[in-house]
Amino acid sequence: MERRINHLNWLIGGAQGSGVDSAATMFAKACAFGGLHIYGQREYYSNIMGEHSYYQVRVSDRPVYATSDRIDVLVTFDAETVFLHARDVVPQGGILYDPKLSETPLDRIPAMTERAREDLRTFLAEHGAGDTMEDLLGIVRDRGAKLFAVPYEELIERLSEMLGEPISRLKKTANTMAVAASCALLQYEISWLEKALSNIFRDKRRVIEMNLRACELAYEYMATNFEDPFSCALKPMAAGERRIYLTGNQAVALGKVIAGCSFQTYYPISPATDESVYLEAHEVFSLNAGAGEGKGAILVMQTEDEISAINMATGAALAGARAATSTSGPGFSLMIEGLGFAAMDEVPLVITLYQRGSPSTGMPTRSEQGDLRFAIHAGHGEAPRLVLASGDLQEAFYDTIRAFNWAERFQMPVIHLLDKAIASSSQTHPVFDTSSVVIDRGQLLTDEELAFQSSNGAFKAFQLTQTGISPRVVLGQKFGICWRTSDEHDEWGHITEDPVVRVAMMEKRMKKLETAAKEIPLLEKLNVFGDSQAEIALLSWGSPKGAILEAMERLAKEEIPTRFIQVRLLWPLPAEEIARHLRGAGQKIAIEGNFSGQLAGLVRQLTGIAMDHLIVKYNGRPMSVDELYEALKQIIKKGAPERVVLTSGR
Amino acid sequence: MAASVQEFKTEVHNNWCPGCGDFGILNSIQMALAQMDLEPHRVALFSGIGCSAKTVHYVKVFGTHTLHGRVLPFAIGAKLANPALTVIAVGGDGDGLGIGAGHFVNAGRRNVDLTYIIYDNGVYGLTKGQASPTLKLGLQTKSLPQPNVNEGINPLLLALSAGYTFIARGYAFDIPHLVGLIRQAIEHKGSAFIDVLQPCPTYNDLNTKDWYGGLDRLDARGKPMPRVYKLEEQGYDPVMRPSAEEAHAKLLQFIERALEWGDRIPIGVFLKNETTTTFEERILRRIPFYRESPPAKRPILNQGGSPTADLTRFFEELRVI
Numbered sequence: 001m002e003r004r005i006n007h008l009n010w011l012i013g014g015a016q017g018s019g020v021d022s023a024a025t026m027f028a029k030a031c032a033f034g035g036l037h038i039y040g041q042r043e044y045y046s047n048i049m050g051e052h053s054y055y056q057v058r059v060s061d062r063p064v065y066a067t068s069d070r071i072d073v074l075v076t077f078d079a080e081t082v083f084l085h086a087r088d089v090v091p092q093g094g095i096l097y098d099p100k101l102s103e104t105p106l107d108r109i110p111a112m113t114e115r116a117r118e119d120l121r122t123f124l125a126e127h128g129a130g131d132t133m134e135d136l137l138g139i140v141r142d143r144g145a146k147l148f149a150v151p152y153e154e155l156i157e158r159l160s161e162m163l164g165e166p167i168s169r170l171k172k173t174a175n176t177m178a179v180a181a182s183c184a185l186l187q188y189e190i191s192w193l194e195k196a197l198s199n200i201f202r203d204k205r206r207v208i209e210m211n212l213r214a215c216e217l218a219y220e221y222m223a224t225n226f227e228d229p230f231s232c233a234l235k236p237m238a239a240g241e242r243r244i245y246l247t248g249n250q251a252v253a254l255g256k257v258i259a260g261c262s263f264q265t266y267y268p269i270s271p272a273t274d275e276s277v278y279l280e281a282h283e284v285f286s287l288n289a290g291a292g293e294g295k296g297a298i299l300v301m302q303t304e305d306e307i308s309a310i311n312m313a314t315g316a317a318l319a320g321a322r323a324a325t326s327t328s329g330p331g332f333s334l335m336i337e338g339l340g341f342a343a344m345d346e347v348p349l350v351i352t353l354y355q356r357g358s359p360s361t362g363m364p365t366r367s368e369q370g371d372l373r374f375a376i377h378a379g380h381g382e383a384p385r386l387v388l389a390s391g392d393l394q395e396a397f398y399d400t401i402r403a404f405n406w407a408e409r410f411q412m413p414v415i416h417l418l419d420k421a422i423a424s425s426s427q428t429h430p431v432f433d434t435s436s437v438v439i440d441r442g443q444l445l446t447d448e449e450l451a452f453q454s455s456n457g458a459f460k461a462f463q464l465t466q467t468g469i470s471p472r473v474v475l476g477q478k479f480g481i482c483w484r485t486s487d488e489h490d491e492w493g494h495i496t497e498d499p500v501v502r503v504a505m506m507e508k509r510m511k512k513l514e515t516a517a518k519e520i521p522l523l524e525k526l527n528v529f530g531d532s533q534a535e536i537a538l539l540s541w542g543s544p545k546g547a548i549l550e551a552m553e554r555l556a557k558e559e560i561p562t563r564f565i566q567v568r569l570l571w572p573l574p575a576e577e578i579a580r581h582l583r584g585a586g587q588k589i590a591i592e593g594n595f596s597g598q599l600a601g602l603v604r605q606l607t608g609i610a611m612d613h614l615i616v617k618y619n620g621r622p623m624s625v626d627e628l629y630e631a632l633k634q635i636i637k638k639g640a641p642e643r644v645v646l647t648s649g650r
Numbered sequence: 651m652a653a654s655v656q657e658f659k660t661e662v663h664n665n666w667c668p669g670c671g672d673f674g675i676l677n678s679i680q681m682a683l684a685q686m687d688l689e690p691h692r693v694a695l696f697s698g699i700g701c702s703a704k705t706v707h708y709v710k711v712f713g714t715h716t717l718h719g720r721v722l723p724f725a726i727g728a729k730l731a732n733p734a735l736t737v738i739a740v741g742g743d744g745d746g747l748g749i750g751a752g753h754f755v756n757a758g759r760r761n762v763d764l765t766y767i768i769y770d771n772g773v774y775g776l777t778k779g780q781a782s783p784t785l786k787l788g789l790q791t792k793s794l795p796q797p798n799v800n801e802g803i804n805p806l807l808l809a810l811s812a813g814y815t816f817i818a819r820g821y822a823f824d825i826p827h828l829v830g831l832i833r834q835a836i837e838h839k840g841s842a843f844i845d846v847l848q849p850c851p852t853y854n855d856l857n858t859k860d861w862y863g864g865l866d867r868l869d870a871r872g873k874p875m876p877r878v879y880k881l882e883e884q885g886y887d888p889v890m891r892p893s894a895e896e897a898h899a900k901l902l903q904f905i906e907r908a909l910e911w912g913d914r915i916p917i918g919v920f921l922k923n924e925t926t927t928t929f930e931e932r933i934l935r936r937i938p939f940y941r942e943s944p945p946a947k948r949p950i951l952n953q954g955g956s957p958t959a960d961l962t963r964f965f966e967e968l969r970v971i
Contacts, residue, residue, distance in 0.1 A: 307720060483715070
């Protein structure tokens with residue numbers, strides 16, 4: 001048997017609150033320390049304790065950026081995880097399970113949805129099997145998967161004897177044992193786990209010691225009981241670069257810090273909150289030597305609601321701070337009036353919008369790309385804003401910096417679109433290169449410059465110009481006294497209903513969109529991947545990027561060339577540039593995590609080009625490379641309907 | 651040497667109704683700023699939406715006329731970003747206690763150093779006289795088709811429970827007294843709230859200047875007996891110092907006076923709470939250099955435009971290789 005080295009999909013599941021996240025992090029870090037590339041994705045319920053959550057970790061010898069539906073190693077310590085995920089284990093894959101739970105019947109899984117239960121019931125009946133966990137495992141084993149019984153309780157009892165600690169204090173080491181058993185199976189050296197434990201528990205020596213003993217027991221158990229080599233293995237690799245392991249929320253937070261954001265507001269909401277909490281935990285940080293002072297800070301304000309969040313950030317921006325607010329769909333809905341103010345009064349404001357399953361409360365902890373049209377059009381009347389979307393963690397970091405520069409340069413709100421799939425994905429990544437980061441504060445006047453432009457101490461904040469962009473002052477600047485109002489206003493910022501001034505101001509604000517479209521380089525508006533002459537053109541934006549790139553690689557191996565246009569600036573939409581890349585393609589396929597193909601519609605509206613096919617997904621789970629590849633194959637073979645709906649995910 | 655009131659005036663045409671109480675408040679704000687000799691560019695005036703909110707256009711300081719009900723979040727954001735600014739927020743009672751009630755309550759909890767003045771007239775003037783949150787139950791001002799079916803909010807009691815550390819009531823037609831209140835409010839460290847009784851001559855035909863002045867009730871000599879009286883003339887001491895016993899007594903006297911209405915309506919400082927910290931002081935515990943380097947003043951770029959922030963420590967924490 002040929003063993004696959006350094007390329008596998010590992011998944012752990014369990015009840016929320018039982019340590020699934022920390023177990024997955026331990027495994028991911030153990031692999032990352034060994035120089036392997038990690039892509040992780042966390043799936044969880046809007047619940048504190050008890051509902052099923054799972055964490056997928058893809059390990060590879062090169063970077064991967066998407067989830068997969070095929071599990072090589074399934075790690076479980078409850079029956080629900082076995083029931084929900086065992087069918088996704090590939091032939092030759094492995095399942096670690098607790099033999100004590102073997103006889104658990106399907107009906108005894110309290111948190112499982114009726115739909116999932118019914119689905120499993122049918123599956124088991126079709127195979128003529130009974131309804132226990134063991135029956136399901138039997139079917140999977142018959143398909144070629146290997147089963148590994150790990151008696152957690154017995155192992156914990158032995159650990160208790162070894163350490164002289166009561167069993168109750170060692171219950172949580174079951175997670176560690178599960179991870180360790182899977183590492184043993186993959187013949188990955190225990191020293192990497194030790195490194196991960198030290199990293200996670202830092203200076204808690206006793207906890208590290210306890211968990212390390214648990215690991216040793218699991219390794220020993222696996223070595224004694226399972227001698228045959230497993231189909232996959234992990235081997236440490238030389239990395240050749242400095243690497244970090246981080247989440248999408250953290251990538252955005254780091255972008256905010258380096259961009260000079262000094263004021264962030266938020267109201268708690270999934271999946272945006274982690275970013276603000278991370279920022280608050282790191283509110284004081286170092287400045288580089290050039291800055292002299294030594295310390296910088298970001299003030300993170302938890303507000304009473306999102307209405308307050310956006311307006312408080314605007315207040316700070318008016319005073320001169322680089323300010324942002326971070327939210328998700330329901331929160332953004334509340335912010336719209338404030339968004340209009342920032343557009344009307346030309347305030348540089350960054351709104352980080354993590355899309356989630358919607359409408360209304362929707363699916364708070366699940367992913368979707370349903371807010372594109374909303375972000376572009378949000379608000380009454382016609383108000384300028386820039387909308388950009390990131391496709392992965394690296395883009396999330398650099399786009400965050402870009403968002404602040406654009407906000408100040410074009411003096412309007414910038415909406416940075418992300419989604420839950422990016423927020424909660426975790427990834428190894430080379431340390432971000434910040435050497436070429438530049439802060440652009442646009443036409444912000446210094447006090448000296450202002451002294452020349454002022455008239456009797458007051459200033460025209462809305463001066464009409466060719467570009468639509470006026471020189472800018474902040475509250476408190478001498479000679480800069482100016483007015484702003486949410487009413488239509490004159491150059492001084494005083495209320496007007498004069499029809500001529502109205503036209504001039506409307507045109508001034510909208511002109512800035514033209515200016516932005518002209519000044520933003522093409523490379524920042526869209527990415528083009530693959531073979532630019534390929535017959536098949538893929539169009540997408542945001543988080544499907546990873547799955548698309550990997551599916552393209554698979555297709556390339558089959559000598560099916562593709563081109564992929566990833567739109568990054570969504571408003572103003574670079575319609576002409578998109579059209580140029582779409583023209584000449586035989587098959588044009590849009591790929592989006594929403595119901596209606598919002599970008600495809602927008603492109604058709606602005607270019608007249610209709611996509612031939614639409615691949616959409618709106619079940620709340622991120623697009624997996626496997627389902628996307630299958631859908632593309634089907635379309636290419638001309639055997640697919642115009643609209644293909646993807647449905648994978650548990 | 652105080653600045654001239656003229657320095658705080660703009661040439662913008664004022665379109666309030668003749669006889670509006672708003673004029674008294676506008677003048678009082680301008681006089682207070684002048685008397686305090688504040689430099690106009692160091693003052694940021696914010697307003698919500700409504701007649702009262704137009705105030706910012708008539709005062710020559712940084713003026714931001716925001717959104718209906720949202721004045722406090724804007725004002726707080728500006729103050730926290732640049733604590734050197736003198737921040738004043740103004741708006742009507744509908745703006746602050748109706749649509750903006752959530753912000754009113756939560757601003758009190760923070761105790762950010764700013765002044766909030768409510769022009770309290772019991773009606774929504776700019777939309778032609780609907781009942782506002784302070785109009786008492788059963789009253790029917792002239793443009794109401796039916797008597798008011800809601801109980802009126804007591805702004806002072808609401809401010810107390812929200813945590814405002816300076817709470818006062820003024821009267822728009824007693825300018826010298828109101829100037830004094832505004833000055834004290836600005837000087838107070840923490841969130842100061844002034845509820846200003848402001849007759850709306852066009853839509854509130856019940857709580858009029860004549861009514862507050864007691865023209866409908868004359869004493870034996872035929873002299874009007876004003877309803878409004880000054881707390882300070884009754885020996886009322888609003889200062890709450892850090893002692894539990896005193897705090898209790900101060901709260902009781904506050905409540906007693908705040909409940910007075912009808913024939914006797916107190917104005918003046920109801921509370922000056924010196925027992926708690928300001929929001930700025932709370933931030934200082936977390937960010938010790940907050941005052942010298944607040945969000946709006948922090949250098950974020952070096953010469954040449956490179957960022958000042960150094961991510962080395964962040965990367966170290968996230969490092970795996």
